[in-house]
Structure formats: C-alpha cells, structure tokens
Amino acid sequence: MEQSTPASASPWRVDDGPGAVLRLITTGQARTRTAISEVTGLARSTVGQRLDALAAADLVVETDELVSSRGRPSRALRLNPAAGLMISVDFGEERTRIAVTDLATTILTERVMRLALDDGPETLLDIVGAAIRDAITGAGLDDVPVAGVGLGLPAPVDFGAGQVRGWSIMSGWDGYDIRSHLQQHWRVPVLIDNDVNLLTLAEQRRHWPDQTHLLYIKAGTGVGSGMVIDGAINRGAQGAAGDIGHAHINGYGDPQCRCGNLGCLEALVGGWALARDLRERGREGIHDARDVADRVKRGELDAVARLRSSGRILGEAVAYATSLLNPDVIVLGGLLSVTGDHLLAGVREVIYQRALPLATRQLRIVPTRFRSRAGIAGAGYLVRDHVFDPATLDRTLATGGSPFGTLD
Numbered sequence: 001m002e003q004s005t006p007a008s009a010s011p012w013r014v015d016d017g018p019g020a021v022l023r024l025i026t027t028g029q030a031r032t033r034t035a036i037s038e039v040t041g042l043a044r045s046t047v048g049q050r051l052d053a054l055a056a057a058d059l060v061v062e063t064d065e066l067v068s069s070r071g072r073p074s075r076a077l078r079l080n081p082a083a084g085l086m087i088s089v090d091f092g093e094e095r096t097r098i099a100v101t102d103l104a105t106t107i108l109t110e111r112v113m114r115l116a117l118d119d120g121p122e123t124l125l126d127i128v129g130a131a132i133r134d135a136i137t138g139a140g141l142d143d144v145p146v147a148g149v150g151l152g153l154p155a156p157v158d159f160g161a162g163q164v165r166g167w168s169i170m171s172g173w174d175g176y177d178i179r180s181h182l183q184q185h186w187r188v189p190v191l192i193d194n195d196v197n198l199l200t201l202a203e204q205r206r207h208w209p210d211q212t213h214l215l216y217i218k219a220g221t222g223v224g225s226g227m228v229i230d231g232a233i234n235r236g237a238q239g240a241a242g243d244i245g246h247a248h249i250n251g252y253g254d255p256q257c258r259c260g261n262l263g264c265l266e267a268l269v270g271g272w273a274l275a276r277d278l279r280e281r282g283r284e285g286i287h288d289a290r291d292v293a294d295r296v297k298r299g300e301l302d303a304v305a306r307l308r309s310s311g312r313i314l315g316e317a318v319a320y321a322t323s324l325l326n327p328d329v330i331v332l333g334g335l336l337s338v339t340g341d342h343l344l345a346g347v348r349e350v351i352y353q354r355a356l357p358l359a360t361r362q363l364r365i366v367p368t369r370f371r372s373r374a375g376i377a378g379a380g381y382l383v384r385d386h387v388f389d390p391a392t393l394d395r396t397l398a399t400g401g402s403p404f405g406t407l408d
C-alpha cells in the first residue's frame with residue numbers, strides 16, 4: 001500500500017522505504033524477505049519493490065546462505081560491501097592512521113603517519129589528502145565510488161559545523177573549517193567528530209548492537225568518554241559531552257593539569273600523570289603512558305599499585321555518570337585499559353559501591369574488544385550512518401541518484 005506523496009518527498013514513507021529496509025539488513029534485525037515482511041508489516045510484493053530499488057543501486061545482494069524462518073529457508077540478504085569506499089582518518093597525538101575501507105568497515109589499504117598536530121590544519125589536511133589519494137591509487141581502487149570521509153580528532157568538535165571548539169592539544173585548529181577545506185576537491189560528505197565519540201560508536205555498532213545505552217571510557221595519555229543514548233551518540237550542546245578529563249576531582253591534592261587548571265581528573269589518572277608520579281618516586285625512564293603500560297605489563301609493583309588506585313579515582317567519576325545515564329554497558333578502552341584487569345578492577349570496585357543498585361543490577365563493565373583500529377571503524381560507521389540515513393537514502397534513490405560520489 002503506497003502513501004500519498006508530497007511533491008518533494010520520496011514515494012514511500014521513510015519508516016518503510018528502501019532506506020529503512022536497508023537499515024534492518026545492516027543492523028541484522030531482519031536478513032530475509034520473510035523477516036523484513038514480518039518486522040515491517042509490508043506485503044511481500046512491497047518488500048520486493050524496496051529490495052529491487054536497493055539492488056538497482058547495487059547496495060544489497062542475496063547471498064548463498066540459507067536462513068530458515070517459519071517454513072522454508074530463504075536466502076540471506078546483506079549489504080554489498082564492495083558498492084563503495086569509505087575513507088577513515090584517525091588523528092592521534094602520536095600517530096595518524098588513514099584507512100580506505102569497504103562499506104562493511106573492512107580495511108582495504110591504510111597508511112600510518114607521524115604528524116605534528118600543531119603544524120596546523122591547512123598543512124596537515126593537505127598531507128592527509130595526498131596520502132588518501134596515494135592509498136586509493138596504490139590499491140587500484142580509483143574507479144570505485146566513495147561514500148564519504150570520516151575524521152576523528154583528539155579535541156572537542158562541533159559536529160554540525162565540522163570544527164574544533166575551544167582548548168585542545170590541536171592548537172591552531174579552533175574554528176577552522178575542515179569540511180570546506182576537504183570539499184574543495186572532494187564531492188562526498190565529510191564528517192568530523194571527536195575521537196572518543198568514534199571509539200564509542202565503533203564499540204556499540206560492532207560489539208553491542210542490541211545495547212542502546214553504552215558509556216565508553218578512554219584511559220590513555222588523557223582521559224575522555226563517549227556515550228550512546230537510545231542508539232545514537234550524544235554530543236551535547238557544544239560537542240563537549242563526555243569531556244570528563246578536565247572535570248575537577250576533590251581530595252587528591254589538586255595537581256597541575258596540562259589545560260592550566262588544577263586537580264582535573266586527567267591530572268590524577270591520565271597516562272602522563274601516572275608517568276609523572278612514578279618519576280617523582282625515583283623511577284627512571286618513564287616518560288609517557290606507553291612507558292607506564294609497559295611497566296604494568298612487566299608486573300612492576302609500584303606501577304601496578306598506581307594504576308589500581310587511579311582506577312578507583314576514575315571509578316568515582318564513572319559512578320556519577322552511571323547514576324546519571326543508567327547505561328547497559330560500560331566499556332573501558334585506551335592504552336591503560338589493555339594492561340590486564342588492574343584499572344578495570346578499581347573502576348568496578350567503586351561503581352558497585354557508589355552507584356544505586358537499580359543502575360548497576362544489569363550493568364556490565366568490560367574492557368574494549370578492539371585490539372586496534374577502533375577509531376577507523378568508528379569513522380566508517382559515522383559515514384555509513386550518514387549516507388544510509390533512511391530519509392536521505394530514500395530521496396536519493398527516488399530521484400535515480402547514487403548515494404556515492406567521487407574525489408576530484
């Protein structure tokens with residue numbers, strides 16, 4: 001049954017158009033014609049029309065896998081990962097990773113570079129742009145259309161404007177129009193987000209798709225967090241949501257933070273702060289978070305003890321967030337979280353003491369399942385969510401257009 005159609009809209013309602021059907025397939029909610037029909041309530045013939053539209057755009061393919069649902073088995077449908085490329089850029093303090101992936105976020109080719117972030121946006125975006133072209137050409141992918149570019153930055157980001165806002169380690173980037181710079185040459189969507197938001201998105205989309213409330217804590221050189229609420233990243237009013245590293249924590253002597261304030265969470269539990277503490281106790285050769293993590297992995301007792309106590313301090317901040325947000329799952333990531341259970345144990349201990357029983361009854365507190373490249377995956381999911389937004393995709397397909405574009 002078709003709906004009456006305003007002139008500018010697509011010839012179907014967004015919630016049962018091809019875009020919605022594609023979303024059911026990519027999220028795994030429905031993988032066969034029968035299942036789609038059951039979930040949406042659409043007639044099989046209408047489901048067939050939606051799938052025809054998606055197949056015509058090369059977005060969905062029928063696989064050989066047979067899935068049985070009520071009666072005879074039917075072929076599983078899936079997103080055609082080869083229909084387009086996604087470009088992910090993960091800017092980091094130590095290194096910047098650039099990857100070209102398929103639509104399933106599988107990496108096809110990548111480059112890792114050491115870039116000084118304070119060289120400023122114009123210089124660095126040109127270097128990154130050249131590296132992306134080089135990677136695509138080197139992998140023989142010049143003829144494949146591009147869905148979009150996702151960038152993660154270690155700074156607060158105004159997502160709508162695509163700009164860094166306020167103080168961060170990316171000096172010179174505040175207010176710079178990153179999207180316009182890249183779109184001088186690229187006719188594809190460019191999406192820019194805070195790096196921890198991308199880690200959060202990657203974790204939820206890939207490993208916890210059925211948990212729609214997820215809190216992610218990154219404990220590395222600095223400390224940050226991200227949150228998925230009702231299935232979507234929450235960025236706050238100015239893009240600063242989750243920036244807990246510079247929240248003040250009382251009772252630990254107010255050490256100097258690198259932001260200029262005193263007693264920030266990061267100045268107590270960030271990797272750089274742990275390195276500072278261990279040096280002050282006479283330990284030599286400990287310069288940064290990586291050195292601290294190495295000492296912990298080797299089982300050096302003072303490093304282990306310091307990490308465990310910092311887990312308890314971090315736990316105080318996370319306990320407040322738990323009471324406020326009531327997440328299904330808290331994921332701990334970052335360099336300091338992959339050193340065994342020391343940090344996790346401290347965090348768990350305090351959360352179960354402090355947060356209310358209702359908020360913790362079903363709560364899981366777990367380490368990240370990514371070994372690396374979570375930022376790359378997150379940038380890919382960001383692009384995919386944007387390009388395959390049901391309303392946007394329906395409009396594109398209704399006009400016979402392609403959801404993909406080209407570089408140059």
Ligand SMILES: [Zn+2]
Pocket residue numbers: 245246257258259260261264266267
């Ligand atoms: Zn600070």
